Amino acid sequence: MQIAITVNSCGFIGGTYETSLRISSNDVVRSLVFIPVNLLVVGEPRIVVIPDSLQFGEVYVGYSDTLEVALENVGTDALNITDITTSMGEFQPLLSVPLMLAPGATSQLPVVFTPSDSLPFVDALRITSNDAQIPVSQVALLGSGRHPSLITVYPDSLVFELDIPDSATATLAIGNAGLGTLHCRLTAGALSPRISALILSSERIFRRRLPMPA
Numbered sequence: 001m002q003i004a005i006t007v008n009s010c011g012f013i014g015g016t017y018e019t020s021l022r023i024s025s026n027d028v029v030r031s032l033v034f035i036p037v038n039l040l041v042v043g044e045p046r047i048v049v050i051p052d053s054l055q056f057g058e059v060y061v062g063y064s065d066t067l068e069v070a071l072e073n074v075g076t077d078a079l080n081i082t083d084i085t086t087s088m089g090e091f092q093p094l095l096s097v098p099l100m101l102a103p104g105a106t107s108q109l110p111v112v113f114t115p116s117d118s119l120p121f122v123d124a125l126r127i128t129s130n131d132a133q134i135p136v137s138q139v140a141l142l143g144s145g146r147h148p149s150l151i152t153v154y155p156d157s158l159v160f161e162l163d164i165p166d167s168a169t170a171t172l173a174i175g176n177a178g179l180g181t182l183h184c185r186l187t188a189g190a191l192s193p194r195i196s197a198l199i200l201s202s203e204r205i206f207r208r209r210l211p212m213p214a
Helices: 193-198
Strands: 015-024 032-041 047-050 053-060 065-073 079-085 091-093 099-101 106-113 120-129 136-146 151-154 173-176 182-186 202-206
Touching: 047 120, 047 136, 053 065, 053 106, 065 099, 091 120, 099 106, 106 120, 106 136, 173 182
Parallel strands: 053 136
Antiparallel strands: 015 032, 047 065, 065 106, 079 099, 079 120, 091 106, 120 136, 151 173, 182 202
């Protein structure tokens, strides 16, 4: 008599599994017979990268912003990530490789954007792994640089001493030591209703460097 033994790997992850078949009979010598069974499941790693693009928007030149990409192994074997690269120095991935993700595991991949000029930057994050279907996953990287403004004010304080009902005028020099456009709005603090009423609200735009008084 022959008996067909069927083994199904569905639901298993890659690895070696061991069990045994037990055969019981009325054999007076061997009433129980054990047959070892070994199963080698060859799994497949599958990488999922979310999101498929990182949009940093505007970032000041010389400053940085960080966004993250989620890496997940939805396959049935270990996912080995061997390389993470970009083409432009303005985008820097912050995750050490090689990296191994077990089936079902996830990892966060931070990417830092530091613009070097007031320009748009477009690049791709490339993630190399042992996923046979997608050996190199790509994430679009987009951001733009913007020169910051830097306000200068001289003098740093104003002092008045007046007899009633005298008035006085002082000059306040406001400049822009940065390369970006400075939008400036001047209003009075709530020291006194009468003092506040004497200083009118004004708004100025400074687009270039202005020398400070000597």
